[in-house]
Amino acid sequence: MKNTALTTTHEALGAKMVPFAGYNMPVSYEGVNAEHEIVRTGVGVFDVSHMGEFLISGPNALALIQKVTSNDASKLTIGRAQYSCLPNETGGIVDDLIVYRIKDEQYLLVVNASNIDKDWAHISSYNNEFKADMKNISEGYSLLAIQGPKAVEAMQSLTSVDLSAIKFYHFEVADFAGIEHVIISATGYTGSGGFEIYCKNEVVKQIWDKVFEAGADFGIKPIGLAARDTLRLEMGYCLYGNDIDDNTSPFEAGLGWITKFTKDFVNSEALENEKKHGLERKLVAFELDDRGIPRHGYDIVDGNGKTIGVVTSGTMSPSMGTGIGLGYVPIVFSELGSKIHIQIRKNAVSATVVKLPFYKA
Numbered sequence: 387m388k389n390t391a392l393t394t395t396h397e398a399l400g401a402k403m404v405p406f407a408g409y410n411m412p413v414s415y416e417g418v419n420a421e422h423e424i425v426r427t428g429v430g431v432f433d434v435s436h437m438g439e440f441l442i443s444g445p446n447a448l449a450l451i452q453k454v455t456s457n458d459a460s461k462l463t464i465g466r467a468q469y470s471c472l473p474n475e476t477g478g479i480v481d482d483l484i485v486y487r488i489k490d491e492q493y494l495l496v497v498n499a500s501n502i503d504k505d506w507a508h509i510s511s512y513n514n515e516f517k518a519d520m521k522n523i524s525e526g527y528s529l530l531a532i533q534g535p536k537a538v539e540a541m542q543s544l545t546s547v548d549l550s551a552i553k554f555y556h557f558e559v560a561d562f563a564g565i566e567h568v569i570i571s572a573t574g575y576t577g578s579g580g581f582e583i584y585c586k587n588e589v590v591k592q593i594w595d596k597v598f599e600a601g602a603d604f605g606i607k608p609i610g611l612a613a614r615d616t617l618r619l620e621m622g623y624c625l626y627g628n629d630i631d632d633n634t635s636p637f638e639a640g641l642g643w644i645t646k647f648t649k650d651f652v653n654s655e656a657l658e659n660e661k662k663h664g665l666e667r668k669l670v671a672f673e674l675d676d677r678g679i680p681r682h683g684y685d686i687v688d689g690n691g692k693t694i695g696v697v698t699s700g701t702m703s704p705s706m707g708t709g710i711g712l713g714y715v716p717i718v719f720s721e722l723g724s725k726i727h728i729q730i731r732k733n734a735v736s737a738t739v740v741k742l743p744f745y746k747a
Contacts, residue, residue: 407499438502528590537580622742674709
């Protein structure tokens, strides 16, 4: 099992450590509800250094990215980022990712930790045509997510850049916590604002320490992966391996907005055909009408108890105190306000299909 550059720091802080995507990661420190609340109301820090980073450079870097991703990366200017996915050849999704334009002919792809090898092999298989320069820099880089409404104010003393001027899905390469050439990116996955900090492993401990010094007056705390999951679910953000995978299409998953047919990309013809002819099933968000906690893998049933789908993500929302979840159901059950039931042990608990996000600040 791999460690991040901060594993010993988490252990010294008393974090509960668990294996996640091949890494020894902190799942919680004080408990998921307390950590969730810190990010929603103040500022918290996640170590997400297990994520993968690929640097794609050269004259054909954009052409390769356009071929393997669903979104239109030609729209990116330097300093902008874009959410996208890697479609596979059979209608599903290899992974979801963020594409950063670093320089004219240089892009950074940030991928899920569990998919680093799979994604690298997939992109490489298409690079035979383009001959772009590909570097897997995942092992040498760390990633901190400093999240919450107080993040800008708490971190401003650490950089010469005006943090409040960095818009959502924009970034700066600048000084941070005494280190030059750090990526400061407004691309968090919590829905509560803040930044993601990309830096080399050898300087991440210095940055971590200075972040906690600067944030001390703002009640800053370290946050584990359990709260990251409840925070992203309240926003309705998909988690690879749960809500999207090799067998879910971007349109079924509600990711039509990152699927652009202004270019040719992997399996684009089949996906465009799917869009034209309509879907048989769709990922929906639901809230329980009665008490209960929906969990990943629970059956979704109709009023007669017939199984119509499965819960892909579910939890008791710490912000709202109700059971919430995502799951795939036939189109007929996907309209807002539709009634479905979640099979929780022996009880079929009534639920309503709702609009995302669940949590509204």
